Structure formats: C-alpha cells, structure tokens
Amino acid sequence: MTDSSIKNIVIVGGGTAGWMAAAAFAKVLGGRYAIQLIESDEIGIVGVGEATVPHLKLFNNLLGIDEAEFVRRTQGSFKLGIQFDDWGRIGSRYFHSFGAIGHDLGLLPFHQYWLKARRQGKAAADIGAYSLNAVAAAQGKFMVSASDVAPTSPLANIAYAYHFDAGLYARFLREYAERLGVRRLEGRIVDVALHPDSGFVEAVTLASGVRVAGDLFVDCSGFRGLLIEQALRTGYDDFSRWLPCDRAVAVACEKVGPPTPYTHSIARGAGWQWRIPLQHRTGNGYVYSSAHISDDEAAATLLSNLDGRPLGEPRLLRFTAGMRRKFWNRNVVALGLASGFMEPLESTSIYLVQSGIAKFLNLFPWGDFDPVLTERYNEQSIFEYERIRDFLILHYHATERSDTPFWDACRRMSIPPQLAQTIRLFRDSGRFFRQGEEMFALVSWVQVMLGQGIVPESYHPLVDQVAQSDMEGYLASVGKVIANCVQAMPSHAAFIERCCAAVPVPA
Template structure:
C-alpha cells in the first residue's frame, strides 16, 4: 500500500515568511518529513515589517524561543499599541492599545459605561485614560506581566508585541530551523514543472541545473508569487478601491532618544508615515497613493520628517492590496506576501504569516490533498483577510479631514456593507459583536471607532442598572487604578537594559 503521508516539503523563498514556515513545520512535524528551503541571496527580501501584534508571542512560545534572547538578537523593543496622529483631524491623536480596557461589569463591557458617563460629563472624552497600555505608552513605561502582582491587577495581564529588525528575525529563525534539520539551498529557480495530468507542481528547476521534487510546496516568494501565480495562474482579488495606498518609501534613521513602547502612525497629505523604534535605530516609512504623490515627493517629504539622521537612501516599494483567489491551490500553499497584502497600518503582515502557518498545520493534508481541507483553508483565510481589510478601511473612511484630495476621496468613498453595518451598529448604541475567528477583538474596534470620531448615540440599557451616583465613582476609580499601574512600571529603556539589551548596538 502506498504511504499516504507527505514526506517532502519544499519552501520557495526565505525571509520572515519562509523561515517562520520552516521553523514551525520542523518543530511540529519533526523527523517525519524532509523540509527543504530554497532562497537566493541575490534576490533579497522585502524586510520592512518591523512591528507586530501580540499574537507573535504565541508563535515564539510554540517554538520554545526564549523571549529575552530573541529581543536581544533582533535589536528589539516592546510595543503596547499604536499611536494614530492626525487621522480624525489635524492636531488630534489617540492610541489603539493592546489588551483590556477598564473592566466589565456583569454582561456589559467597560466602554458601555464610558459611553453613558462621557455623555453625562462624568468621564474623559476619549478612552485612553482607561487603558493601562495607552497610559503607559505615553509615559514611555513598560513591563511584562508580573507574577508578584495581585491576580486582579491590570499589571498581571499586560498585552504587548514587539518591534524588531525583520532581517535579523529571519536569520534567527534560520539558525533555529537548520538545527532541527531543515536543509537550505542557495539558488535561483528558473522553472516550475507541473504534472500534465493533475496540474500539481512536481518539481522546481534551479539555475544550477538541479531538479527539486516535493509533495507539498510552500510559496514564500513574496509579491512575485512564483508558484501560486506565475506557475498556477491563481488570480488575485484587489482591495484597492477601499485601500488607496499602493506605494511605500522606507528609510532607517538614527535614534534621538530612548525607544518608545509604541508604533506611531501619522496621517500625511497622501497616506501615512510609520515610526518604529528599535534599540539600534528607528524604522520609518511613508505609505502613500501614487495617484496623489510622486515617488520623488514621497522620498523628500519622508526625509524631511525624520527624528534623526537618515542611515540610508529611501527604498521604494510597490504593492497591490488584496488576496489570492486561492491561497492554497492544488499542492501549493502561499504564505506571506505571496498570499496577499493588507498594507502595514495595523502591523498585520507577520500575523498573517503566522496565521497561515498555524491554519496549514491544523488542516495538514495527506498526499491526496483532500478538496475539503483546501476549501476550508481558503474560506478561513478569505474571511480573516476581509475582516482585517474592513478594520483598515475604517481608519481611512472615518475622518473629518478635508485638506487634501486624498482625504476627500477616503472620506467620501463607498465601503463594504460588512463594515458599514458594524459602524452603524456601534454608532447607534456602542455595540460590536466579534466573530470568534477574526483577528481584532472588540476592544480594538471600539478604540479605533471612538478614536476616529464615531461616538455612539446612546448606551446599552443594562448600564442603567448602575446608579449615576455609582457611575461617576466607578469611572474615577478605573482612571486612578490605571494611572497608578502605569506609574508602577519601569521605564521602557530600563526594562530593556535589565532584561534584553542587545550585546552590540550598531
């Protein structure tokens, strides 16, 4: 009887996606499979993504990676959330903080009480003062969840992510994967051999003349989609009608102070600018619409807005937001940029790599490649991508800016019905219902909707069970506890120096 199990996996492309896939597959599948990764140093990697979301901690934990070692070797820092500057209108900002906000009472989330208190003048006009992450971020303070704090303290459940050098993370994971037996092959792929009967990929042909066979192929070749698109002609669904930015200009600059424990996204005339602090430098970029700004203009504006001296020439990037029609097609699974791209506004790119890998492991096939598994994978990826897409569109659509053609286009554009329904429901009475499979939790949607000026007309009726006399004290107590917790944290720079300072900071 023929062995039905997959024994040979070929990963096409390295970088963050390729080596994350190689690490997770080798860690999970062990010696039952042979894993070979093909990459070319001449082609290089995109390597822009330096900010993450808290999910990455789970991925690193799966691999058994020591956090301090990982942060130290990637020149990393910590991230409590994202600060959005000038998105609603010029001169205003808010923070999308990770983790919890306030605390719920009975069946009601905290923000429902805030809505009533805010309308009655008993609470601040924004949600920031009620989030430990948001308050600590602006005070440049950070700590990992403490084991020696009371169980009900916000300090016992601080949610955080990382900033790091993506190239160093890929190198870190390469060392990890190769120790587990992953074989790396340096070389360019010149051709893809398809099975004449099934249309599956049988092998890839290298510039050296070698023919590399496999049963399962993971396409991590970036925007090119060497297997998923160039060989299998899968097709691509664009999101550009809602996410208008299609270019980015990236440049590192020298640090001019201690690294902040948050990413900054500043709305600009034709898009937005990121600022990501690492231990050895600060990452910067201008994500923009080529219909509203030229490449030279974008480079000049970015260079004029850096905190410190530029450490390189600005590097241009082109992209099309969207998703492959079938991220898993035949015996090819596209991971990372080969699968699709959402733009880096909420740091979702590395999460989507992680999510794709995790989903593949849960639906891991045999050599017959059951259609049921493939369809379920593609349905789940599509749903997740569309929900992330809607969350990103929200930032552009919900604005009061009228100062440029770009923002006028964003403010007046039609949006997907799914997003419109969520906005209308929240604007009515502050309600939001998360589908269990989507990435962003209720607290993320609530913070961004309020931050973007969508203030609910009223609150949930159950909130009225708390007397007004108690409501004022409740809000003041939350704000006080949050402030005290933030003040109890060490400075971000102190935490890094004590636990994970890079041995050599360039």
C-alpha cells in the same frame, strides 16, 4: 491509510515568511518529513515588517524561544499599541492599545458605562485613561506581566508585542530551523514543472540545473507568487478601491533618545508615515497613493520628517492591496506576500504568516490533498483577510479630513456592506459584535472608531440598571488603579537595559 504519503516539503523563498514556516514545520512535524528551503542571495527581501501584534508571542512560545534572547538577537523593543496622529482630523490623536480597557461590569463592556458618563459630562478623561497600555505608553513605561501581584491587577496580564529587525529575525529562525534539520538550498528558480494530469507542482529547477522535487510546496516568494500565481494562475482580488495606497518609501534613521514602547502612525497628505523604534535605529516609512503624490515628493516628505540622520537612501516598494483567490491551490500553500498584501497600518503582515501556518498545520493533509481541507483553509483565510481589510478601511474612511484630494476621496468612498453595518451599529449605541474568530476584537474596534470620530448617539440601555453613584465610583476606581499601576512600572528603556539589551551595532 496508516501513514502520510507526503515525504518532501519544499519552501520557496526565505525572509520572515519562509523561515517562520520552516521553523514551525520542523518543530511541529518532528522530523517525519524532509524540509528544504530554497532562497537566492540575488533576490532581496522586502523586510519592512518590523512591528507586530501580541500573537507573535504565541508563535515564539510554540518554538520554545527565550523571549530575552529573541529581543537581543533582533535588536528589538516592546510595543503596547499604536499612536495615531491627524487621522480623524488634523490635530487629533488617539491610541490603539493592546489589552483590556477597564474591566467589564455585569454583561456589558467598560466602554458602555464610559459612554453614558461622557454624555452626562461626568467623565472628562479620554477612553485611553482607562487602558494600562495607553497610559504606560504615554509615559514611556513598560514591563512584562508580574507574577507577584493579584490576578485581578492590570499588571498580571499586560498585552504587548514587539518591534524588531525583520532581517535579523529571519536569520534567527534560520539558525533554529537548520538545527532541527531543515536544509537550505541557495539558488534562483528558473523553471516550475507541473504534473500533466493533476496540475500539481512536481519540481522546481534552479539556475544551476539542480532539480528539486517535492510533494508539498510552500510559496514564500513574495509579491511574485512564483508558484501560486506564475505557475498555477490562481488569480488576485484587488482591494485598492478601498485601500488606495499602492506604494511606500522606507528608510532607517539614527536612534534619537530612548525607544518609545509603541508604533507611531502619522497621517500625511497622501497617506501616512510609520515610526518604529528599535534598540539600534528607528524604522521609518511613508505609505502613499501614487495617484496623489509622486515618488520623489513622497521620499522628500519622509526625509524631512525623520527624528535622526537617515542611514541610507529611501527604498521604493510597489504593491497592490489584496489577496489570492485561493491561498491553498493544489499542492501549493502561499504565505506572506505571496498570499496577498495588507498594508502595514495595523502591523498584520507577520500575524497573517503565523495564522496561515497555524491553519495549515491544523488541516495538514494526507498525500491525496482532499478538497475538503483546501476549501476550509481558503474559506478561513478569505474571511480573515476581509475582516482585517475592513478594519483598515475604517481608518481611512472614518475621517473628517477633506484638506487634500486623497483624504477627501477616502471620506467619500463607498465601503463594504459589512463594514457599513458595523459602523451604523456602533454609531447607534456603541455596540460591536465580533464576527467568528476575526483577528481584531471589541477593544480594537471601539478604540479606533472612537479615535476616528465615530461618536455613538446613545449607549446600551442596560447601563441604566447600575445606580448613578455606583457607576461614577466604578469609573473613578478603574482610572485610579490604572494610574497607580503605571506609576509602579519602570521605563521602557530601563526594562530593556536590565532584561534584554542587545550588543551595540557598529557605526
């Protein structure tokens, strides 16, 4: 075979997922395929995913997007991690930071030496004191990596992500994709035609009567799963027995003070509240279990815990945490909410869109859609979802809270065997082993397990091969370097003002 028999790619649905797919396909496939995106102004987008993880920088770099322009156009700010309040117990606080904690010594990660020192009463500082991101976030500092410092300096490799307006990001990507030849079709889909023998999607029909045929379809239709579920009946694996929150209320409020360089997650009686600072406003939401609180009570709780005046009425979202049993079924690939839903606790929604696009481009098919490609895509996607699921479950299950029925149920629930083994291994001696190419690495798991109150009973025995005085000097030097680096950083607000301030939004 010398040429692909795929000629026409049809993306069903816009929003962040649809326009990310359109932009990436247009860039990578280089105009060899006709790409059409169908969206309807009648159908709103969810648009609550305003916090990201550092991987998004790679996606924007792939597209050749200038970072400063992107931040300005999306009213964005920067994110060094997530602050968690009241999760392990009421009054507790910890920071899940991006990037390194200290630096490894020999074969062992930094936290192993910290564990020994803590057991000896030699290290009074929290683990976050050895993270540039955590210390900088607490002081409201931010900068991008500096090129004029030593490569070994923490300032030479700062890990960060973004907060932004998801609707503005979709608009930004739409302009980008259309410049590269993507054609947008306005309309609501009323019919899906399947091939009588293969069961492949042949075409969709719009309310206007226009029929849009394609060889490959990308379902970005949101929770409805218009193609992947309504047409192909793929099936859905429900995670709600481990992730009990099934609703959210979201509302923006007026900006009050400079934006913090982190996302704020505050545990509430029946779930948790997010706070995401943008340049022009603050995004807020309460993710909760409808079995433990009513919609009206949740909205009232959210509105009574805002920093500024609300900029509208709270919007209600209903969802079921889980994933499709197949992410690629016949000639349909599902992305975004059409593929599944992981609540926004660790800002993974946009990452999963990006990851799905990358995997699909790596496995891009000829027209025969060889099953070996779809099977590998689905295997990798299921693995990724399940490991992210387990990381989210950790936040709920590893808690001392029993003050409300919701938290008591989370504390007592059974958890997946692999997660239980991960916790046992860490509790024994602080060890963690990353599974394949799972999204969250050692530093993330270590910070959250420690933050949620999982205290290792010991440490790795090889730590004792380092002399006590050397170990104490090592910890002290790391803490000093981090403190000095943060002192040299500008404030988050000053950095934005200097490099990427957006045009103010009219009242």
